Amino acid sequence: MINSIFLKEYSTEYQTQVVDLILHIQKDEYNIAITKEDQPDLLDIENFYQRGNGNFWVALSEGTVVGTIALLDIGNRKTALRKMFVKQNYRGKTFNVSNQLLHHAIGWARVRSIEEIYLGTTPQFVAAHRFYEKNGFVSIAPGELPIGFPVMKVDKKFYRYVIQ
Structure with missing residues (x-):
């Protein structure tokens, strides 16, 4: 199928695409x-993400990075969700990239007995x-981190998201 989305653990072959995607969204959008x-x-x-209970994934469409998500191990069975970015024309329900990335990361965390994601x-x-709230994340004050x-x-x- 054309434009199928594949999730894959990050490897260095994707570094340039990851950096370009994230910077474009942050700065230009x-x-x-x-x-x-x-x-x-x-x-x-x-070395930053793929250690302990952390990892980094890319969403690929025809070999091109169209999304990213990371979990950073912060100890005590907790992780920080970082670097969740999806290329503009891959957002929304058509490709469902955001949901795929988030649910993949949560499932991976659940298997590793992570208790909470911040x-x-x-x-x-x-x-x-809105996306995070729809997916069970609850807004917290900075003092609750x-x-x-x-x-x-x-x-x-x-x-904060509590893994059940």
Whole structure:
């Protein structure tokens, strides 16, 4: 089938596409003042995300990265959801990339006995807020974040998902 979406664990062959996708969405779509240098994790995904109870996945359409999601191990059976980005024309129900990525990450976390997933996001990502809330994430105050949660300078809104 043309335009089938495949989810795959990140490998270095996708690094350039991942960086380009994320920076384009952050800077060009949402005018967030953030650079590649502000995100050193993007230059060392394997060592930053793919350790302990963390991982990083890409969504591929015909070999091209159209989405990303990561779980960062923050200890005590908790992870931080990071780098969830989907190329604009792959958002929504037609390709269902966001749902596929999120449910894949949650399923992976469940198998690894992760208890909670936390995330921080920017005020500009209003559609993302609705998406997370629709999928069981609950808005929390910054003071409710666990020790070890990495707050990015652009993050102002936070969520928690309890894995059942």
